Amino acid sequence: MANYSTSQFKNGLKLILDGNPCSIINNEIRKPGKGQASNKVKLKDLITGKTLEKTFKSGESVEGADVMELNMQYLYNDGSEWSFMDPDTFDQYMINDNAMDDVRGYLVEQDICVVTLWNDNPISVTPPNHVMLEVVDTDPGLKGDTAGTGGKPATMNTGIVVQVPLFISIGEKVKVDTRTNEYAGRT
């Protein structure tokens, strides 16, 4: 993979830092009157999801990371691996269960997700902003409550717990916002 000089830095550029692929989210250049310019860069580690900050002297170069983001259809999981398919090429990618920690509860078969590949290996999955999940367990609702004044926890078919309005009952499908883990309606 090519190296990138600080003059090529821009948001979204993927670099290798401390062995991990990272994406630039902010690049601030400072040049003192007397002295060399430097780039203060904020990056997201694409493996750990953590944000880090690093300062380079202007002109320094950093190894690029071969990272691609592809739309893929989620097919199934077999308990240890999750299977995705590129709908254009029909290539299938297996993702290890431990890379799925944050998103496991939002994956619905056939949904199109964004899969991030590093050196052609999947490293992370971003589910759609909204997914339809089925309520498998929740306390019985109060009759007549349609305003959603209160809320109650409900366990979804994927295992996650979402706060839902009191009128929702077991067996119903609800829309969940995957970015906030919030109830977003019934259709």
Place this chain on the structure above:
Amino acid sequence: MNMRDALKKRNNFLAQVRQFFSKRDVVEVQTPQLLDAPTTDVYIDSIAMLVNKDIEKQSKYLHTSPELEMKKLLANGSGDIYQICSVFRDNEQGSQNFNEFTMLEYYRLGFDMHQLMDDIIQLLDMLGVQGRVSKLSYAQAFFEYSDIDILNADFETLKIIARKHSLSTDFEWIEDLQILLFTHLIEPKLESLPLCFIYDYPATQSALAKVEGQIAHRFELYMNGIEIANGYDELQEVKIYQQRFSGEIDKRVVLGKTSVDMDKDFLSNLKNSLPQCSGVAIGIERLLSQIH
């Protein structure tokens, strides 16, 4: 602010600056902007111009600062002088830096660095700049806002500290790392200070200021964390100017930058020495942006 108001603000500002100097018998000058020699400053690049293409092709350079041309006047008996002019710099980057900006540069004979700082405070006061003035030596600033003993820490020690702060350590010379530490650890702390002079720089960052022991008689002015001005108790002896220039030229070679020659005309104009004086360069657009 609409266009007319913005122009009036600038106009009024410049009129007040001129009035300030006129009261002090400091004379306005205009020096050449198109020079035969580029700057030797390691991290400032001159914009080269090819002139007289139809006659006898020749390279000229837009001035990056009027410093040397004004010092020629000082060496030839000008007395106190100031200049307001556009300056031009190549390869500038960052949201606060431009290829062209306006500089106010002035020199006061017989002043030391601290007298000049007091003079600047009076100028800013007249221009309506409000706020408490802080003065910190470079070493004090590091003690205050970090635990670094900047004057005594060696290159290796500073590299360890830089690594701890995720800062680059890929430098040839200690001064470049000192500057990076200042920019990233100290400058953000100066944002809460309306007016802050940093003075007594390490001798490694003397530029064209007098050096005494490990200290250079150089200062900078920060307003709310933004670098506004850079001043020196000016070097006097021509021999030392020559040494500083050749030191800078050597560094440019090591860094693989365009090679430059010393301004021989400046050296010969200086004869043996410059009269004792202090001088400062103030970035006008940056200063204006801080006046409300």
